[in-house]
Amino acid sequence: MAKKTTTKKQKSIEETLWDSANKLRGTVESSEYKHVVLSLIFLKFASDKFEERKQELITEGKDKYLEMKEFYNMKNVFFLPKESRWSYIIENAKQDDIALKIDTSLHTVEKNNPALKGALPDNYFSRLNMDVSKLAALLDTINNIDTLKDKEQDIVGRVYEYFLSKFALAEGKGKGEFYTPKSIVNLIAEMIEPYKGIIYDPACGSGGMFVQSIKFIEAHNGDKKAISIYGQEYTSTTYKLAKMNLAIRGIAANLGDVPADTFAKDQHKDLKADFIMANPPFNQKDWRADNELLDDPRWKGYDVPPKSNANYGWILNMASKLSQNGVAGFILANGALSGGGEEYKIRKKLIENNLVEAIVILPQNMFYTTGISVTLWILNNNKKERVVKLPDATRNYRNREDEILFMDLREIGEPFEKKFIQFSPDQIEQISKTYHNWQQKDSDYEDVPEFCYSAKKDEVNSKDYSLVPSKYIEFVNRDENINFDDKMKALQTDIADLLKQEAESKEDLLAVFKDLGYEL
Template identity: 80%
Template sequence: NAKQEDITLKVDTALKTIEQKNKSLEGALPDNYFSRLGLDQSKFSALLDTINNIDTLKDEAQDIVGRVYEYFLSKFAIAEGKGKGEFYTPKSIVNLIAEMIEPYKGKIYDPSCGSGGMFVQSLKFIEKHQGNKKDISIYGQELTNTTFKLAKMNLAIRGISANLGNKAADTFADDQHKELKADYIMANPPFNLKDWRAENELTDDPRWSGYEVPPKSNANYAWILNMISKLSQNGVAGFILANGALSGGGEEYKIRKQIIENDLVEAIVILPRAMFYSTDISVTLWILNRNKNERTVEVNDGIKSYRKREGEVLFMDLRQ
């Protein structure tokens, strides 16, 4: 149909039909987008022909459609000025988190899931290690409506079903998964988020029970305590934060001290600079574990193995 005069209408109708037949995509796809765009007919036809000539199924090991989608997501992230890597986490970092927490079986949660990249990569990790995708269920939450829709599409084109909550919503003010206890948490929350709550709001939230209330001037420790509250009895979390979260004073110091006394910190890994698309910031990977029994973890390409022991914290400086 590429050369038909009503091709833009045909594409819009197809998108609407896809949405109607796939409930997980409800509200995610653009409405009458191509009809409103005013594209040059011949250019649009040529674009469709070019896409049509790509053999997306030629190599089953390569997720061609997914790779193209990731490419445009990264371009979008740069164009939107999403500094600090909030929008798109580099694949190398996601792979490292997956290799260290080994999300094989159970519930995976991401409290700031962005476009869903963590979920895509963790499922690729499972497939690579001969695991079964059916043994995993996915839970996420995202604040920005556009990104929420992108996540739905990102997962749908790969046939991944997920519970992203009923809507795009603030994880702190409108938690979409209050009762969730996750076996694995993977996250790259916004760094150093200011004024994430009003002065007297969320002061008695059950998520910080047993800890100081995180300061409203910076959400780093609110993210950490939210994740700790969501961990199951043997749950493991791997997440990225700016290096400053390691040394904050005041309430942050007290919360950090309590987390260590509760023996939840398994590893702290400082990563090299310039790993993100739009910033050269150096970041830290935190591994938290509710059950630090001794066991060896094999990690490909670099770290050969490490042992988790009760009462110990592994520190790694990978900046060089």
């Protein structure tokens, strides 16, 4: 009988590298090894680019320029002295001082390339005191990756995205805030269309919003040189990740001179952005002291956001930085849709000022750090009639100052990584097309039950300025058509009956033990 053969699925580069990284467990904390892997990937990629450029100079007969960094920088290639090159690292991979050699390499790369200032970890590998054999095994795995093999596939970029998502998955709730799931970023980009001008992210994490903006431009035949990128990040290690993530893709960005709190130390005070994309921390508490930031110019014309929750601080920070035609797309917890107090006053003013363009509820389980459903807000500083030409389309906008689009995407999405949800490309296209049709003249937009509804401002006012989509979208088959008070009263009765039955069972049990002479 012939022996049955099975074809083993070949692992992707990302999966192979992830398996290798997992072997670091026990020698470093899981919260640390993402920086180990991504720093080494960066160094391998920079070395591959350097060697490629070096060979070009040799082919051109310019051997005397091989050690002159100007001839590398002119081609957007980082110049690497001998002790920073990957070949040198591999030659010494099994030496006891390999961690020190890696630190020296990273320090020298940064020192020789001003664009990397503050991007690379300082004395990081030496401090971790890793097992040399495990580190050598990881270096060997990375050594087998040809980072330049397929320029169209952006191998290093793929590894970055894969690892950032994997680390966010592994670290779970309370960590991984630096990563916004790719399909959400794609959706924001397709809706606000950041094709030219200034892009800003006040809580930029690892730079994913910027990367996707550039990909959007490339996909729609735009000009990457027509974009300027500004951002800010509070956490030092994440700030470095962002700088590396952008550097390996050749994306120039101003992320501020240092990692810093956007509220306490705004490094882009006078910025006016054409596009804002952000996923700030949800429901951030005690983000300012009682007497701090009371006269901040970002709140001008509005109430001061409450210190108990930073959601409206983030909203006003972004609203204050919109250019005359600026558009912002950002993610917030659902509580911001209907809060009271100062939040109510700010929300009312935002609506009266015609800034709120769309409110989009996302499905549960899209984020790796929380299972809750969250909201995509779109603010637009110019909802008036105008014509905008994109590289591959023309938008003939109608006046929408008196309207807000509500969308409910909670029944849309596909499974991802077993317990998570993401949007497929077709779903992103459907959602963004609905939004753009709603914006434009002579389109086929129409309200769809359980999906979308265009509300007049008077209708929003009549619902006390609530931005909860279920108050506007028609629901036929889902729980939104159930009267909340009736449902709660029924539950109240059921729970009361259960508690009564539990008490009676407890009394019966005590009586049985008492009859047996074992009183409890």
